[in-house]
Structure formats: structure tokens, C-alpha cells
Amino acid sequence: MNLIPFAGAVVAFLLAISHWIEAVQKGRKRKQTISSLGLFSLKQNFFGIGYIYLYSSALLFLSLASLQFHIYGELTEGINFFPFLYGIHIPCLFLIGPFSYIYFEEMSGGEFYKIRIFHFLPSVLSLLYIYLMRPVDYQLPPMDLYAKDYNSGFEYSIQLLLSFGVVSIFLYTNSIIIRVLRWKFGSKEKLESSFWPFLWLLIYSLSVVILFVLSQLFFMRMFIVACLGLTSLLVFILLFKMNHRELIPNFQTETSLARYKESRVKGINIPQILKRLDDLMNLEQLYLNEDLSLPILSKRLDLHTHQLSEILNHHLECTFRNYVNQFRLQEAARLLLERPDMTILSVIYASGFNSKSSFHKLFQNRFGLSPQNYRLQSN
Template identity: 35%
Template sequence: MFVNGKAWTASDAFIAFELAGTFFSIAIGLGFFFQSHLRKNSLPALLFCLVALPQLSVSMELLGFYERFPGTGLLLPPFYIFLGPLTYAYFHQILGQEFLWKKSHLYHILPFGLAYAVLVPVYGQPHDFSHIHVWLDIVLVLIMLYVLVFLFLTLLDLWVLLKTSILPFPGIYRLTMLYVFVAIVDVGFLIWYQLEKSEVGMVLSFGLLTVLSVFIFWGMQLYPDYLEIMRKEAARGRYAKSRLTGIDSADIINRIRELMDMEHLYADEDLSLGRMAESLDIHPHQLSEILNNHLSLSFNNFINRHRITAACRLLTEEPNRPILSILGAVGFNSKSSFHSEFLKITGTTPTAYRKKAISPDV
């Protein structure tokens, strides 16, 4: 490929790719800064701006900037330290109502200061580029390991969140898990690159970082209210699990069937979720959750199905009994609601059902 009459090498294409990723990440970060609710958006804003630094750094290295100004290569890497803690903090902001900066967060400045304490003396030594690279590589590997610890902590917390969720997992959970997994793989590639100085490692690590930025941006378009959706899903999962904790669902279902089949509890026209839960010695929310999760039915639909089943039996067994009497016997207090539910469940009217059941050949 030629640009302005000059051949464009693979290295040139990679540099352009990384520079584009740098500006892309910074633009997204600044977009968060200029949105309303700055406190809520400060973490993702800082994260995207920090993600731009490794991409900028490798571009400057490939362009030969660090060879001409060796000490400048030491300026950006210590800032990578904050990628891990900020990712971890951002995940907890997702689960909480609001992220508040605390004095304890300042402890993360210690490894940042330590990194500079190691690199600054090297900066003051005679310009031996290879000597600087050795120290820089050591510090970068330690920084990436520090970041990796926080990414694994984030993955562990995400796993705990998944365990408290009701299957199937929401799509936004799967997307978040993929974000964290790709970030861990990317940091692994970065460590490999620093240790082996492999061109493949460089392309995979920094290229994947750029792809991750674009991928996260795409996810934000897919879920514009990402924070709010994650919070609601997390709260819903925790609530559902907490309501069913210590409850033998199978036993409750068996008791429900006994109430329906043997005691004909559905025939009580005043039957409510609360009254039925009281008969089972559980909370109404627990009963609702069991019906939804194990039978895929709401309370009203569950009761109406039993009432219509009983009505069908009476229509057949007592052909001369008035329909009005039957609907009252199975728990309906309204002719219109009975006919509506009967038609919805059986696909026909009570009269047509009785006629067909009594004279199937007609």
C-alpha cells in the first residue's frame, strides 16, 4: 500500500491503528467528563483516558521517539498502575448506588510513587537506552501483575454476582464477563511482550487493547444505561435468591399440588397470593418466586388454570348443571372473567366444550 508515494509497511499500519485507538479512547473518556453527573462518570472517564496511555506509548516507541529522547519512555508506565484499581472500583460502582472517593483510595499512590522512585534515578543516568529498557521492563511487568490482581478480584466478584442470579443470565452479565476476561488475556499478552519482546506479543497485546476499547464502546451503545441496568439486574438477582434461601422449593410445589388437587383451594373465590402463602407458611414473595421460576406461571394464571380444569370436569360430569353454578363452584365470581379465561385456556366456549364432550360425534 502506498501513501503519498511511499510504501506503507505493516509497522506503519500498526502505528496508525494504535494512534487511532489512542484518540478514540481519549475522546470517549472526555465524553464521560463532559456528561452530566460527573461524579458518576468520573471512573469510566479516567479509565478510558488511562487505556489510551499504553497505546500512545507503544506508538511513540515504534516512531523512534524514545530513542531520540530516552528518558521520556519512563514517564507514562507508572500511570498504568491505576488501571487495575479503577476497573475494580468501577465494577463496584456498578453494584452500588454511588462511588465516593475516599482517603483509603490514596494508598494506590504508593506503588505509583514506588515505580517513579525506581525509574527516576535511571532517568538521571547517562543515556544508555538498553539499560533504561531493562529497568522499564522490570517495572512494567510488576505493574501488569499489580493490575492483574485487581482484574482477578473483579472477575471473582462478578462470579459471586452470577451465583446470586437466576438463570438464564442476563445478556449484560455475559457482556461484562467477556470484558473482564478479554482484559485479563490482554494483560497476560502485555506481560509476555515485556518478557519476550516478541513482535507477535506486541501486536496481540496492544492491538487487543485497542479492540477492547472499541468493544466496550459498542457495548455502551448496546446498553446506553449500562450502569443502571447492571444495578437493577444485580439487585433483582440478590432479591430473588434471598427470598428463596432456606426454602425447599420441591416440597413447596408438592404442598401446592395437595392444596389444589385434594383441598380444592382454588374454589375459594377470595383466594389471594397472601392467603395461599399463609397456608404454606411462607412469604407471598417466596410463593410468587417459586411459581415463576419452577412453573413459569404467575399466581393468577396458576389458579385460573386449576379453576378451568375443574370447570371442564364439571361440564362433562354434570351435563345438566347450569354454567353459572359451575363457574361459582370453581372460584370465579364473574361470568365475563370465567368465559374470558375459559376461551383463553381451552380455545373454545364453555357451552361448545360441553356439547363436544357430551356428543363428540356431533
């Protein structure tokens, strides 16, 4: 039975590796997109969040892996062979809350701006406390006394820190629940198919946290049941990931618009508008509509035309026409390479242009070759 937390740690570690690889690929893709579109100022919006946010999902699962490895070490008393590792689960516990919130933001198409560096201070401070204040001759108490006899100040402080860590997870989880409930019942854009699956996922996660609390307070061996619940959840996530399926189908699609509407009520949220603008272009491919205009795009964003124009000019350093044409040129270049059966004229209209002459001029300026030569040289 002691192998359950070990198995959970292995699954969590595999998920951490998978998300780390995805983060590396995502970072490269964003750099390529920014470079190819010439929208250099987007770099600040995408990369200003820092590497800690880019790799947040991987760090979340790495924290869960460390937590389960530590539990396995305590249950088997193997932690006694590596006493310097005792207590490392507490900083990891403080990381689960903020990283879970960022994971939720990622699932729902957000940009993590509500999580600042100070959210990670409890983890850093607890790490410093454990390794600076631990007695030199400290010995891990026997399993039978661990939850009953706190005969030293350091052991009592460990229990106190564990309690604070669990409370922090509750607070972050409840904030997620409140956020989704507000989108569900307070927005015209209802979360139709994804609300209940997401709510049950949160309830299950909270139940696992409660099991860990009961284990810590009353009976150490209950950690096996808590670890079984956590391991089952991690296996569930891993299976979905291996099958390239969304954990909560339609969740990002349904929450993206609700999130944007929420930001518009509070005022002009530039990062959120840029994120919504990016979704309209990359997901809905509005640029393929040859009649797309500044008023049409402004209406989709619930902005006045002068507001959108100002955002494009000051934050993306381009006009509306140049912004849309960059996407159209990228689409045309893709079609030229991937669809050799299409004529140049067909490519022009399929990529959203309505003028042959303007297309040739823009394409020549962007790629330094005519469309025909671009197709021949690439082949």
C-alpha cells in the same frame, strides 16, 4: 501496522473526554439534587469519595491512552525524540487496576468504598522512581535488544516494574470475577441475563493483558497484536456509548440488589443503604405510592422501622414523611411545568399525595408560591 496503537490511543482519549464530560454533568446534577431536596448531609456521602473517584472512568481511559501512545512511540522509535516521556506508561499501568475496579463499581451501582488512596501509591512511587533514579545519560535500548539484553540496573528495574504492574491488573480483575461469581452463585438474587456477557468481557480483557505480557517478555513486535485486541475493545465500548446503550444490558439493575443483600449480611452498611434508598426513590419511584409508609419502606430495605428512622434522622436529618414529601414535591413541580393539561388536583394525586390541603401547605412552604402561581410564573 504501527498505527494500530496510535488509533487505540485516540479512541481511548475520546472515551476519556466523554467520561470527563459525563462526570462534570453528574457532579452538577448531584449538587442540584442535594440542594433542591434540602438533604445537605447527602453531600458527604456523594462527594466524600473525592474528585479522583468522580473522574475515575475518565482517568482509566486516559491511562490506557497514555499506555498506547507510549507503545506507539517505542515501536516507531519516536520516543527517542521525547526521552523524558520514557517510562510514563508504568505509572499508568499501575493505575489501570484500581481504576478498572472503580469502573466496575460504577457499572454495578456501587460506591467505590473498597478502593482507598493507598491503592494508588504504587503508581506514585513508580513515577518518582523513574524520574529520580533514571541515569542522566540514559538512552533507550534498540528495539531488537529491548526484550533480551538487560545490561543496566535501570533497564532491569523497568522490566520488574512492568511485571508488577501487570500482576496488579490480574489481581484487581480476579477480585472482580470472584465478586461477580459470589453474586451469581451465592445470592438468591441471580444475575440472569448479564452474567455471561460480563464474564466474557473480563476473559477477553485478561487475554489482552496476557498478550502484553508475552510481548514484553519475548517479542516486542507482538505489541501490535496486543494493541489490536485492546483497540478493538475500546472501539466496542465507544460504539455502545455513541448509541447510548449499556455495555452490559441489565448489569447494574441485576447487581444492585445482589450488592445490597451482600452488605446486609455483613451488617448495616450505611452508605449502601443510602444508595439503595436513593435507587428505590429515583428509579422505582416508590414515593408515587400514596400508601407508602415507614414499615413498607423498611421492609424493602430489610431493616427494622426504628433502624430506618434512625438513619433518616441522623444521616439525612429529616423524618420519613419529610423525606418522601420532598420527592413528591419535586414530582409535582415537574408535572406543573411539563403537563399543563393536568389539573392541580390531578397533579396532587399523580405525585403521591392523598391530601389536597396538606399538599398546598407543603408546596407553599417549599417553593414560596401556590401551585397555580408556580405554573403561571414559570410559563
